[in-house]
Amino acid sequence: MKFTDRLWDSVESIWNGYLEHPFVTGLGDGTLDQGKFQHWLKQDYVYLVEYSRLMAIGAEKSPDLKTMSMFSEMLHGTLFGEMELHRGYAAEFGILEEELLLTEASAVNTAYTSYMLNHAQRGDAAAVAACLLACAWSYNYIGRSLSDKYPEQENNPYKQWVETYSGEDFTSLNGTAMTLLNKLAEGKPERELALLEEIVVKTSLYEYMFWDMCENQEEWPIKVGL
Numbered sequence: 253m254k255f256t257d258r259l260w261d262s263v264e265s266i267w268n269g270y271l272e273h274p275f276v277t278g279l280g281d282g283t284l285d286q287g288k289f290q291h292w293l294k295q296d297y298v299y300l301v302e303y304s305r306l307m308a309i310g311a312e313k314s315p316d317l318k319t320m321s322m323f324s325e326m327l328h329g330t331l332f333g334e335m336e337l338h339r340g341y342a343a344e345f346g347i348l349e350e351e352l353l354l355t356e357a358s359a360v361n362t363a364y365t366s367y368m369l370n371h372a373q374r375g376d377a378a379a380v381a382a383c384l385l386a387c388a389w390s391y392n393y394i395g396r397s398l399s400d401k402y403p404e405q406e407n408n409p410y411k412q413w414v415e416t417y418s419g420e421d422f423t424s425l426n427g428t429a430m431t432l433l434n435k436l437a438e439g440k441p442e443r444e445l446a447l448l449e450e451i452v453v454k455t456s457l458y459e460y461m462f463w464d465m466c467e468n469q470e471e472w473p474i475k476v477g478l
């Protein structure tokens with residue numbers, strides 16, 4: 253049994269919760285409020301900057317060249333594939349990239365990226381791969397589920413979103429993330445596997461909190477004007 257099969261059993265119920273989340277169903281049927289989507293766009297752009305640091309840490313901690321190439325492939329896919337989707341939507345809304353980059357990360361966003369960076373810095377390459385997995389896998393899972401459930405996408409303003417995350421490039425990046433963790437987890441004792449599993453479950457819960465944060469357009473509980 254692959255390590256990712258064991259992980260699937262631990263996250264399945266959380267991930268099925270994403271599919272019922274109003275933000276996610278709104279993306280699928282096109283009814284999502286534009287202000288909520290723009291909140292996601294801005295928060296996610298600065299999230300992806302921190303997420304990119306993870307893959308650079310993974311490359312640095314890689315035990316061999318093949319592993320380094322896989323982290324690097326994901327880093328390239330994020331900076332030049334995924335973030336291009338954000339830049340495209342931002343241009344449609346008249347938002348400049350500088351404005352995206354000036355977004356102050358919300359409380360949930362900060363907690364999520366800090367959690368991953370903490371594990372990535374303290375742990376080995378397997379811990380870094382565990383931090384990356386839920387993000388790549390769950391978005392591909394959501395994208396594919398939405399394109400099955402809502403095959404009629406012609407008038408959906410979020411069509412590009414659904415197509416990007418369900419498409420070949422992201423399915424392949426997700427495959428890389430899964431192979432990477434399965435390979436790095438090989439031969440590890442149960443105590444270490446349990447920690448990797450905890451990271452994947454906690455990041456899955458953070459993913460749920462990120463959807464909630466976007467649905468409710470949350471930032472921080474009190475505005476202090478930093």
Ligand SMILES: Cc1ncc(C[n+]2csc(CCO)c2C)c(N)n1
Pocket residue numbers: 296299300303326329330331334386387388389391392422425459462
């Ligand atoms: C909060 C949040 N979680 C996951 C993703 C999706 N994602 C992050 S990296 C990656 C793979 C390589 O780009 C994918 C699919 C996101 N955008 N925002």
